[in-house]
Amino acid sequence: MNLHQQSAHVLTQLLRKKEVSAVQITQAALARIHAVDGTPGQLDYGELTEEDRHKVHAFISVTAERALAQARAVDEQLAHGEDPGLLAGIPFTVKDIFAVKGTLTTAASRILANFTAPYSATAVERLEGAGGIMLGKVNLDEFTFGSSNESSAFQPSPRNPWLLERVPGGSSGGSTASVASGEAPLSLGTDTAGSIRQPAAFCGVVGMKPTYGRVSRYGLIAFGSSLDCPGPIARDTRDAAMMLQAMAGADRRDSTAALVDVPDYLAALERGVKGLRIGISPDYMRITFPSADGGYQQQPLPAEIAQAVEQAAEVLRSLGAEIIEDVPMPNTRYGIPAFFVISRVEAASNLHRFDGVKYGHRTSDPMMDLREQYKRTRNEGFGLQPKLRILMGMYVSAAQYSEQYYRRALQVRTLIRRDFEQAFDPNGPYRLDALLTPTTPTTAFKIGDVYGDSVLMQYADQLTVPANHAGVPGISLPAGLDADGAPIGIQLLGPDFSEATLLRIGRSYEMATADEAWRKVLTEIDR
Amino acid sequence: MSEKIDRATFDHLVELAALELEEDQAEYLRRELNKQLEAIAELSAIPILPDTDVSLHGVDYPQTISPPPREDVWIASDNADDILSQAPQTEGRFLVVPDIPHTRLDSENEEQEDA
Numbered sequence: 001m002n003l004h005q006q007s008a009h010v011l012t013q014l015l016r017k018k019e020v021s022a023v024q025i026t027q028a029a030l031a032r033i034h035a036v037d038g039t040p041g042q043l044d045y046g047e048l049t050e051e052d053r054h055k056v057h058a059f060i061s062v063t064a065e066r067a068l069a070q071a072r073a074v075d076e077q078l079a080h081g082e083d084p085g086l087l088a089g090i091p092f093t094v095k096d097i098f099a100v101k102g103t104l105t106t107a108a109s110r111i112l113a114n115f116t117a118p119y120s121a122t123a124v125e126r127l128e129g130a131g132g133i134m135l136g137k138v139n140l141d142e143f144t145f146g147s148s149n150e151s152s153a154f155q156p157s158p159r160n161p162w163l164l165e166r167v168p169g170g171s172s173g174g175s176t177a178s179v180a181s182g183e184a185p186l187s188l189g190t191d192t193a194g195s196i197r198q199p200a201a202f203c204g205v206v207g208m209k210p211t212y213g214r215v216s217r218y219g220l221i222a223f224g225s226s227l228d229c230p231g232p233i234a235r236d237t238r239d240a241a242m243m244l245q246a247m248a249g250a251d252r253r254d255s256t257a258a259l260v261d262v263p264d265y266l267a268a269l270e271r272g273v274k275g276l277r278i279g280i281s282p283d284y285m286r287i288t289f290p291s292a293d294g295g296y297q298q299q300p301l302p303a304e305i306a307q308a309v310e311q312a313a314e315v316l317r318s319l320g321a322e323i324i325e326d327v328p329m330p331n332t333r334y335g336i337p338a339f340f341v342i343s344r345v346e347a348a349s350n351l352h353r354f355d356g357v358k359y360g361h362r363t364s365d366p367m368m369d370l371r372e373q374y375k376r377t378r379n380e381g382f383g384l385q386p387k388l389r390i391l392m393g394m395y396v397s398a399a400q401y402s403e404q405y406y407r408r409a410l411q412v413r414t415l416i417r418r419d420f421e422q423a424f425d426p427n428g429p430y431r432l433d434a435l436l437t438p439t440t441p442t443t444a445f446k447i448g449d450v451y452g453d454s455v456l457m458q459y460a461d462q463l464t465v466p467a468n469h470a471g472v473p474g475i476s477l478p479a480g481l482d483a484d485g486a487p488i489g490i491q492l493l494g495p496d497f498s499e500a501t502l503l504r505i506g507r508s509y510e511m512a513t514a515d516e517a518w519r520k521v522l523t524e525i526d527r
Numbered sequence: 528m529s530e531k532i533d534r535a536t537f538d539h540l541v542e543l544a545a546l547e548l549e550e551d552q553a554e555y556l557r558r559e560l561n562k563q564l565e566a567i568a569e570l571s572a573i574p575i576l577p578d579t580d581v582s583l584h585g586v587d588y589p590q591t592i593s594p595p596p597r598e599d600v601w602i603a604s605d606n607a608d609d610i611l612s613q614a615p616q617t618e619g620r621f622l623v624v625p626d627i628p629h630t631r632l633d634s635e636n637e638e639q640e641d642a
Contacts, residue, residue, distance in 0.1 A: 118609035212586045226584050250594060256584075258592040290566065337567040348544070355545070357624055362615035369628040375547040382546075388556055390544045392563055395532065408570050410581035415573070417585050454559045455566050471585025496586050 003028035008090045008185040008239040015078070015089040022071035022078075022089030026133050029091040030064050033135065033183045036161075036525050037062075041139045041154025041174075043113055048156055054164060056525060057156040058178035060096050061104050062136040067091065070133045077131075086246050088131030092186035093178045095171075096137035097144055098230070099219040100124050107221050108152040109142045111354050111361045111381025121219025122254065123188055123230045123247045130246040135184055138174030143351070144195055144223045145385040147460040149173035150451040153383050159447070161523040162204055163486055166444040169199030169460075175233045176203035181525050186243050187233040192224050193339055194439075194464025196231045197476035201439035201489020204478045204523075206240045206506065207233045209464075211497045212471035213258035215244075216251035224346040227339075227468045237477070237506040241265035244499060260497050268500040273508045274320030276433040276501070278492075279327035279423060280313055284437035284463060288333050290455050298333075305438045308479040308488045313436055315512050316505065327423050327430050331415040335465040336458055338416070341396045341409035342469075348393025351386060354378065388454055417470040424472075424495040433501055438463055439476040439489035467493050475502045477509060481518045531564050532557060 003011070003025055014020045038055025039045075040062065077084040099105050099117035106112045120128075128134060139158050141151045148167035149157040158174045160166040161181040168177040172189030175196075179187050180203040189196040191209035200207025208231045215230045222228060232243035245265050251257040285306060291297045300306070317323045356362030356377030363380050367373035382390075396405035423430045441462055450457050467474040472493055479490040492502045513519070532540070537557045541548055548556065604610070616623040 115613060116609075118606045118613065212584065213588075213592075252594070252597060255594050255596075256588070257594070258586070258588070259594055260592050290562075296566075296569065331573075334570065334573060337569045340563050340567045341570070352545070356615060357622060359610075359613035360615075367625045369626045370624050371545070371628050373625055374545045378545055379547045379549075384552065384555065387544075387546060387548070387552070388559055388563075390546070391537075391540045391556060392560055394540045394543045395536075395560065395564075396567075404571065405567065407581060408573075408575065409567075410583065411575050411579045412570060412573060413582040413585065414580050415575070417582055453562075455562045458563075458566075469582075469585055 004032040004182040006185070007236055008087065008234065008242055011090055011185065012088055022074040022133065023068060025089050026067050026071040026091055029135055029184055030062070030067070033059065033062055036181050037183060039156060041108070041152060041156065043110055043153055045155035052156050056159055056161055056177050056181045056183070058093070058138045058158045058174045058181065058183060060106055060108065060137050060139050060154050060174070063103055063134065066103070067133050067135050070128065074131050074133070084131035086130045086242055087127060089133060090131070090186060091133045091135050091184045092127060092188060092243070093135050093138045093175060093184045094124055094188045095140050095175050095190060097140055097190055097221045098124050098188060099221070100134065100137065103137060105137070106154065107143045108140045108154050109381065109383065109386065110153045111378070113153070113361060115360050119219065122216035122251045124219065126247040127188065127243070132186070132246065138178050138187065140174055141171040141385065142383045143221070143386050144171035144190060144192060145347070145389055146170045147194070147198055147457050148451055150447065151383060151385045160203060160444050161525040163444065163484065164524050166446050166486065167202065169202030169444060171195040172207070172233065173199045176200050176205050176207065179203070179205045179233050179235060180523060185235060185239055189231060189233050190220060191229045191231055191468065192227045192343065193468055194461035196233060197439050197464045197474055197489070197491060198461060200233055200476040202444035202487060204487030205233060205235055206237055206475065206477055207231065208240050208244065208475040208499065208502070209467060209473060210244060210248065210499055211473045213256050214248050214473070214497065214499065216254040216257040218251055218253040222350040224343040225350065226346060227343060229468070237503050237510055238266070238269060240475070241269055241503045263500045265500050265503055268504050269507045271504055272319060273316055273505050276321045276505065277324055277431055278313070278316055278321045278505065279324040279430055279432040279435045280309070281327040281329040281435060281437065283329040283332045285309070287441040288462060289459055301438055302442060304482045305443070305488055309436060309438050309490055312479055312490050312509060315509055316436070319508050319512055324430055324432060327432065327435065329419045329423065329466070331412065331419050332466050334412050335416060335469060336462050338409040338412040338469060339461070339465050340392070340458065341405050342413065344389050344393035345397045345406055346393070347389040348397070351390050354381065356381070385454070413469045416466050420470045420472050420493070433494065433498070434505055435493045437491045437493065439491040443482050443484070443486035443488060463491065472496055473499050473502060475506055477506050481521060485521070530561050532560050
């Protein structure tokens, strides 16, 4: 039995039956990393070698000793008849945007390349507190700013385990690549515009953006503080439910972590979809892209993605759900323009703290004064994408433009929120329990095809970003492969704090399609 | 394509952002900024009633789910040394930085000697 292929759920059972130890599980994960990951991401990496092109490169740092020490502690607890927790002995990876005490915490940026976190993020603390074994920190787009992982200052950037010449998506691409390649059954990611769901779709894994405020942001290096959501990435919905269970809930160190009880996600999982109302919106079945003449054009979805959504609707209908067609979500298409404004204002503000004074990179050039030192340090430390976001944030929040841009974008955010409120209103015309949509406008694109065009890259998030504006939860589920063998993702969106329902619908879909041929196909890394 | 962000505006933004840029970076960033502004121009065409609320958060935060403010009490950090050890330059328990430039409020460009 290959331990690295097992789900978190199966591993906990094997562990509790004493058929395997936490140390053995951890060793199997580390061996898998050794076999498939290749050179970890690093600064100033030169040309890729031929071997590099055949590896996953999910990691920036593997913390093997730390992981084995945790595993030994779990084994000791079990030997003493204690319960180490829900995630006992389960390896997980952490997107390197979370502080983990004593580990390098880089945000995939040169400006934090030497930063060792003096404390741990709440989400990580809770996963470890539940017996989880952290294997290390995985790569991402620099400061999470991207949808492909190519902008990381730490190269080689992760590759898609399904098709190694393609991107894993982003920004949690290291997370989804590590889960899809069997390096870990679970990974902790973050989602600001789709950064969990989009790479989950590209890598054929499950990724959930919980409701804003469901999981504490304490210890998460901030991008857009009103949009960022930590969330689980797993190979199936049951594992995602376990992981969310372990980390959700209020936190005295994050005043936006809501005082809402955490339900038993696992208990709700098998209840089926009978009687649930699941909507489909034409506004999610067409996509917008910048056109060659500088304008924008709406296009139909690629046929294979549209079919995956329609087939999923049929499956859910056959299981007893009521499918409601033609749900209007007219403001969906404004998600990206509004995000261009709101996220940049928040990012510029959040990135001002990186100045070479208290931590992180400082220029080695002797400087006359502090102002010059800030500028030189920030120029050396930030890559192009953070610089672009800072400059945009400065512009759209400037006094003379903020009415035109920032205030207006926040009003558009209200309109997007109203679309969801109307769709989910229990007394309204649609009364949906969930909305079923595609996750992404395309499947994974080739490395190098989009990177550099900051507008086209942002449009990769067009079907995921509305949920971030509205704060509502969303989950991406694997739903097939396209003709090239690239994974297709479908998305479920629900009302605030309806994670249990989304997981339950996902579980029903998963069980009903468990025998489909595409689920048996191996990734390129395993072929 | 009309450029909303001309070179002078761009240079001002760079100053506000506390950055300094090499020429090839500046060229790329200014081009992308102008493209992004075109992408957000769509916002101005959306019919919005003037009294439409702004949303700073998607999720409502009624009192029932908002944690009350914490008590304003001092809690000693148990890892001050770890935190200080991250600083690029220290002297004892102080962070060291170069001279802080002083600017007269009534005359932005005139540097004031350290008092």
